[in-house]
Amino acid sequence: MDDDTISELVDLLRRRAELLASLGEGSREKRDLVEAHDLPRSTLDRAIRELEAADLVEYADGTYALTAVGAHLVGEFDAFVERAEQAVELEPFLRWTTPETFDLDLRSLTDAEVWTPEPGDPWAMVNRHVSALETADRVRGVLPLVGLHAVETVHERVTGDGADHRFVVDASAAETLRTDENYLPLFRDLQARPEPTFLRDDREAIPYFVGVFDDEFVQIGVDEDGDPRALLESDSEEVLTWACDRIERYRARAEPVPDADGHDSGR
Numbered sequence: 001m002d003d004d005t006i007s008e009l010v011d012l013l014r015r016r017a018e019l020l021a022s023l024g025e026g027s028r029e030k031r032d033l034v035e036a037h038d039l040p041r042s043t044l045d046r047a048i049r050e051l052e053a054a055d056l057v058e059y060a061d062g063t064y065a066l067t068a069v070g071a072h073l074v075g076e077f078d079a080f081v082e083r084a085e086q087a088v089e090l091e092p093f094l095r096w097t098t099p100e101t102f103d104l105d106l107r108s109l110t111d112a113e114v115w116t117p118e119p120g121d122p123w124a125m126v127n128r129h130v131s132a133l134e135t136a137d138r139v140r141g142v143l144p145l146v147g148l149h150a151v152e153t154v155h156e157r158v159t160g161d162g163a164d165h166r167f168v169v170d171a172s173a174a175e176t177l178r179t180d181e182n183y184l185p186l187f188r189d190l191q192a193r194p195e196p197t198f199l200r201d202d203r204e205a206i207p208y209f210v211g212v213f214d215d216e217f218v219q220i221g222v223d224e225d226g227d228p229r230a231l232l233e234s235d236s237e238e239v240l241t242w243a244c245d246r247i248e249r250y251r252a253r254a255e256p257v258p259d260a261d262g263h264d265s266g267r
Contacts, residue, residue: 009054009073010077012050012051012054012056013056013073013074013077014077016047016050016051017077017081018037019033019037019044019047019051020051020056020057020066020070020074021074021078022036022037023057023064023065023066023070024066024071024074024075026065027060027063027064027065028063028064028065029062029063029064030044030048030064033064048064051070055067055069055070056069056070056073056074057070058070079107082107083105083106083107086106086107086109086110087106090106090109090112090114090232092114092116092230093114093116093220093222093230093231093232096208096222096223096224096229096230097207097208097222098207101207101208102207102208104239104242105238108234108236108238108239108242109232109234109236109239110236111234111235111236112232112233112234112236112239113232113233113234114230114231114232114233115128115230115231115233116229116230116231117229123228125221125228125229125230125231126147126149126150126228126231128219128231128233129150129209129211129219129221129231130149130150130153132211132213132217132219132233133150133153133154133157133165134153134157136157136163136165136213136214137163137164137214138163138164138165138213138214138215139154139163139164139165139166139167139211139212139213139214140166140167140211140212140244140247140251141166141167141168141209141210141211141212141219141247142167142168142169142201142206142209142210142211142246142247142250143167143168143169143170143173143206143209144169144170144172144173144205144206144207144208144209144223145172145173145176145209145223145226146169146173146176146177146183147228148182148183151177151183151186151187152186154186154190154197155186155189155190158190158193158197159189159190159193164195165197166195166196166197166198166199167197167198167199167211168198168199168200168201168206168247168250168251168254169198169199169200169201169206169257170200170201170202170204170205170206171200171201171202171205172205173206174198174200174257177198177257178257178258178259187257188259191257191259196256196257198257199251199254199255199256199257200254200255200256200257201250201253201254201255202255203253206250208220208221208222208223209221209222209223210243210246210247211243212240212243212244212247215240216235216240217233217234217235217240218233218234218235218236218239218240218242218243219231219232219233220232220233220234220243
């Protein structure tokens with residue numbers, strides 16, 4: 001099947017989507033289809049001929065039904081349309097990712113919320129992230145960068161309230177924590193605990209933030225050259241499973257972050 005034929009087939013699936021959906025529910029007589037879609041009989045006849053010629057629909061025992069190929073293609077096309085609609089809705093977030101690094105099935109993000117910079121509130125996503133850190137008792141995450149407000153919040157929750165927050169950071173974020181004078185006192189307190197807050201993964205750059213909060217919801221944050229751009233939040237079970245697996249892969253190979261003198265700060 002050449003490219004032109006495939007393009008024509010895709011166009012046919014798009015143009016006759018409602019009719020195909022009806023037949024996907026079961027075989028139908030012609031008069032039922034005419035009434036269900038409020039179509040002139042001549043229009044329906046033309047549509048049926050197109051679908052039969054493409055081997056999507058067949059006639060048997062007085063009714064029309066999807067062929068085996070038709071049922072398969074309709075299912076695949078519907079799934080594609082669903083993913084496409086979700087991609088459009090999530091565009092403010094997805095524009096900062098790539099298919100190679102963000103492998104989550106978009107259909108699991110149907111109920112996700114997205115925060116982006118807004119007029120008068122350019123740090124909406126950062127504020128939402130910090131708010132989640134303030135209220136969660138247990139957080140697991142991976143971080144490509146750190147922000148002072150977030151680290152201060154983690155410090156307060158862990159050292160003051162006994163919360164259990166732990167993160168894997170990449171090399172650049174680790175360097176900020178262990179050398180920047182604004183972060184260093186907070187970092188030392190957090191690493192001095194029996195279970196240090198930060199581990200480091202030097203093998204590759206972490207492409208985006210993933211955090212699991214109280215095993216109830218996930219945040220995924222994306223940035224551009226260190227500037228936060230969007231934050232996605234979801235409580236989908238599929239997303240939770242994906243996030244936990246991703247975080248554990250990083251934790252399994254992470255090492256203690258050395259202090260400013262090069263000594264391991266614990267694990």
